[in-house]
Amino acid sequence: MDTIVITGASSGIGLETALLLTQYGYNIIGIGRSEYKCKQANEWIISKNPKAKIKFYLADLLHQREVVRVAEQIIQYLNENCNGKLHAIINNAGCVRSWYMTTDEGYEHQFALNHLAGFLLTYKLLPALIKAKGRVIMTGSESHKGIKINWDNIMLYRRYNPLVAYKQSKLCNMLFAKGLNERYAAEGIHAYVVDPGLVNTDIGNKETGMLVNFIWSLRKRYGVSPAVPAKTYAFLCEQSPPPDGLYYYLCKEKKYSRQVTSQNADRLFALSERLCGIQYGKVQKL
Amino acid sequence: MNVLITGAAGGLGRAFANECGRRGYNLFLTDVNEEGLTCIKQGLERRFGSVVATATCDLTEADSVDSLLSIIDKYKIRFDMLLNVAGLDFEGEFMKRDREDLVKIVLLNNAATLRITHAVIKRRKPGRPFTVVFVSSLASMFPMPLKATYAASKRFILDLAVSLRHELKREDVNVLTLCPGGMVTTQKTMQSIKAQGFWGDITTNPLECVARNTIDRALAGKSFYIPGILNRILTFCSRIIPRSWVAAVIYWRWNNTQKKWLNS
Ligand SMILES: NC(=O)c1ccc[n+]([C@@H]2O[C@H](COP(=O)([O-])OP(=O)(O)OC[C@H]3O[C@@H](n4cnc5c(N)ncnc54)[C@H](OP(=O)(O)O)[C@@H]3O)[C@@H](O)[C@H]2O)c1
Numbered sequence: 001m002d003t004i005v006i007t008g009a010s011s012g013i014g015l016e017t018a019l020l021l022t023q024y025g026y027n028i029i030g031i032g033r034s035e036y037k038c039k040q041a042n043e044w045i046i047s048k049n050p051k052a053k054i055k056f057y058l059a060d061l062l063h064q065r066e067v068v069r070v071a072e073q074i075i076q077y078l079n080e081n082c083n084g085k086l087h088a089i090i091n092n093a094g095c096v097r098s099w100y101m102t103t104d105e106g107y108e109h110q111f112a113l114n115h116l117a118g119f120l121l122t123y124k125l126l127p128a129l130i131k132a133k134g135r136v137i138m139t140g141s142e143s144h145k146g147i148k149i150n151w152d153n154i155m156l157y158r159r160y161n162p163l164v165a166y167k168q169s170k171l172c173n174m175l176f177a178k179g180l181n182e183r184y185a186a187e188g189i190h191a192y193v194v195d196p197g198l199v200n201t202d203i204g205n206k207e208t209g210m211l212v213n214f215i216w217s218l219r220k221r222y223g224v225s226p227a228v229p230a231k232t233y234a235f236l237c238e239q240s241p242p243p244d245g246l247y248y249y250l251c252k253e254k255k256y257s258r259q260v261t262s263q264n265a266d267r268l269f270a271l272s273e274r275l276c277g278i279q280y281g282k283v284q285k286l
Numbered sequence: 287m288n289v290l291i292t293g294a295a296g297g298l299g300r301a302f303a304n305e306c307g308r309r310g311y312n313l314f315l316t317d318v319n320e321e322g323l324t325c326i327k328q329g330l331e332r333r334f335g336s337v338v339a340t341a342t343c344d345l346t347e348a349d350s351v352d353s354l355l356s357i358i359d360k361y362k363i364r365f366d367m368l369l370n371v372a373g374l375d376f377e378g379e380f381m382k383r384d385r386e387d388l389v390k391i392v393l394l395n396n397a398a399t400l401r402i403t404h405a406v407i408k409r410r411k412p413g414r415p416f417t418v419v420f421v422s423s424l425a426s427m428f429p430m431p432l433k434a435t436y437a438a439s440k441r442f443i444l445d446l447a448v449s450l451r452h453e454l455k456r457e458d459v460n461v462l463t464l465c466p467g468g469m470v471t472t473q474k475t476m477q478s479i480k481a482q483g484f485w486g487d488i489t490t491n492p493l494e495c496v497a498r499n500t501i502d503r504a505l506a507g508k509s510f511y512i513p514g515i516l517n518r519i520l521t522f523c524s525r526i527i528p529r530s531w532v533a534a535v536i537y538w539r540w541n542n543t544q545k546k547w548l549n550s
Contacts, residue, residue: 065325100494104295104322105329106304157308157494209490275332 001053002132003027003082004237005074005125007061007118008093010037012201013139016226017090017233019045022052024234027082029074030056031093061093061117063104064276071124078128085132086125088237091118091173092139096216098209100160107275108155110162114169119176120276126184133188137236138177140193140247144170145257149264154271162212172268174256177246179265182283190242193256195249196229198222287311288365290406292345293372295322298421298466301497302369307334309501314363316343316354317372339363345372345398346390355405364411367504369419370399375436388435395439400446407459416459417504420447424467424517427524431537451509462504466496467517491517 004021008014009030018028022045032038038056045052059070078084094114101109107116122129122136129136147167150156156165173193180191200223204216228250235251236243245253246260266283273279289306293299294315300322306313307330315338317323323340330336339361343354373395376387403418410416423440430437444463451461467490491513503511512518524532 063325065321099490100492102300102304102493103329104325106300106307106326106333107329157304160492160494275329277328277332 001027001082002087003029003078003085004088004090005029005031005086005121006090006092007031007121008139009056010034010041012203013196013199013226013229014090014092015041015044016230017092018054019048019052020227020230020234021237022049022054024238025053026087026237027053028055029077030054031059031061031070032056033058033060033093061121062109062113064116064120065104067117067120068124071121074125075128082128083131084128086128086134087132088135088137089122089125089129090137090139090233091122093117094139094169094203095206096162096166096204096208096212098162098212100156105275108157108160108165110165110169111155111172114166115172115176116272116276118173119272120278122176122180123276123278123280126189129189130184130187134190135236135242136177136180136189136191137233138173138191138193140173140177140195141170142195142197143167144174147171147257148259149175149268151267151271162208171257171259172272174247174260175265175268176272178260178262179269179280179283181246182262182265183281184284186284190244192236192243192245193247194229194232194236195247195254196226196232197224197249199224199226199229201226287367288314288363288411289367289369290314290316290365291369291371292316292402294340295319295326297371298493298497299369299371300326301493302371302501303330305494305497305501307336307338310334310336311367312337313339314358314365315340316345318342318344345402346393348401351398351401351405355409358409364409365406365416366411366414367417367419368403368406369421370403371421372398372402373421373439375433377433377436379432380434383435391435391439395436396442399443403450407454410459414458416457418447418450418454418459418461419500419504420444420461420463422447422463422465424465424512424520426465427521428536429529429533431533432541448509460504460507462500462508463510464496464500465510465512465517465521466491467514467520 004026006014006018009018010032018030022028035058042056045054057070057073059066061067078086097109103112177191177193200220205213232248232251247254247256269280289311291299291302294303295317303313303315303326315323320342327338327340330338341354341357344350374391420443422443425433425437426440426444447461447463496513500511512521
């Protein structure tokens with residue numbers, strides 16, 4: 001039984017992806033922050049696919065202690081039920097903010113959830129992923145283009161601009177995937193980023209101010225259903241042998257920003273490791 | 287520079303802690319929330335390499351403050367700055383609040399602030415200038431129906447700070463009063479700002495800017511800081527318009543907002 005962890009599976013892209021993957025027969029562990037929404041999501045998936053193997057764990061992934069706690073819960077489950085193996089993790093939970101807000105550690109919300117949470121969770125689940133020669137998939141975005149990482153002020157402490165913070169966090173997803181491949185390809189790990197395109201979800205209407213809310217409400221009407229990008233995740237989980245690309249849109253490889261270099265990836269790894277208090281393995285030459 | 291911050295585990299206190307960490311100050315953080323203190327300490331150490339000490343303390347309990355002080359004295363920590371952030375805010379009609387909840391506002395916002403301020407100024411670094419920041423509120427400028435106790439408690443802080451500033455001037459202590467409008471500190475305040483719609487967006491001040499400017503101004507010897515032009519205009523109006531009119535307008539506005547918020 002191949003198991004897949006999906007963060008932010010209680011709504012939007014994560015929810016549709018969870019449903020589709022249960023239809024492929026995967027055993028799904030969804031993570032969400034609201035008990036009510038997770039329960040609803042669970043019921044919705046079962047109603048569409050009565051044979052679905054799905055369970056939800058609760059965690060507010062903004063805060064690192066919650067990430068660590070849920071990771072331990074998952075490891076225990078995998079050890080008891082799946083021979084300690086994890087086929088894939090989909091780091092999809094994400095947010096948009098109008099204001100500079102901080103986590104319990106004092107880290108900026110978009111950077112903390114869109115990047116650091118996946119960085120830390122993947123690290124904690126790495127032994128299980130390596131055991132299964134698994135895949136790590138990030139929900140990225142075209143908005144990772146046209147921007148550089150602001151290394152001296154990565155949380156945009158001065159002059160917070162919500163859009164820049166979002167774009168930068170999506171560039172971090174690209175660099176994280178690249179760095180993972182460079183470190184763990186020899187162990188059979190494959191890391192990818194999916195561009196879902198413009199999708200009709202409520203992401204810009206949650207915990208945002210009037211302006212961001214308004215803009216997103218207009219914009220999302222042009223978005224596709226979350227069932228569309230879900231297929232790309234299923235493609236990346238299903239293909240055997242796993243494809244070699246990095247960035248995928250509608251099940252096809254796509255060009256990415258020139259900022260996605262090994263040098264930037266190493267720099268992001270060093271910084272994120274310090275902020276999470278962890279240490280990934282070294283880069284390996286293949 | 288050694289700085290003590292109360293209420294450091296959340297909202298504005300955490301923003302001050304970040305700002306001080308960025309400036310390379312040494313920090314002594316207290317809060318009732320132990321887990322939150324551990325997290326922010328870890329964050330500051332990892333991000334800025336800060337020197338951080340923490341101690342949980344319920345400032346409304348004299349015993350709890352005594353044991354905090356005994357830790358400070360045991361390690362002979364002496365301070366250059368005190369940021370009084372810990373405070374409580376409940377909203378709603380006076381007669382619909384729990385009696386003890388109302389009293390608690392005054393116990394923390396006023397009694398506890400007096401207690402810790404007195405204790406920490408006594409533990410200032412000898413021969414060095416000292417800085418105290420009191421966090422009052424825009425609410426201190428007006429009588430505020432539906433936030434009556436809170437606004438009055440903030441008025442207490444404002445008057446206290448102005449008097450202390452004069453009393454302590456010749457001892458090289460600078461006292462600054464911060465009077466912020468809305469700030470996005472928690473998920474809950476965000477929802478309340480959202481419910482205020484347009485007004486919420488324009489009277490809201492970015493937390494990190496408020497923290498940075500407050501410390502800049504306090505170190506420059508300033509006495510007041512009201513973040514945001516609109517908030518300064520509102521303050522000015524409150525001085526020239528009769529207080530009972532102001533109260534009526536505020537009642538009207540908050541009543542509407544709270545209805546929207548509660549129904550959302
Ligand atoms: N929509 C688009 O057009 C678009 C385009 C490009 C990229 N993306 C990316 O797609 C990903 C998913 O977004 P979406 O559009 O599907 O938005 P969404 O519907 O808001 O989904 C976000 C998911 O993350 C969860 N989440 C939010 N904060 C969390 C926290 N602190 N801890 C744990 N889970 C949390 C949400 O839980 P709740 O259900 O409780 O809110 C939800 O399940 C994001 O990474 C986003 O950046 C979206």
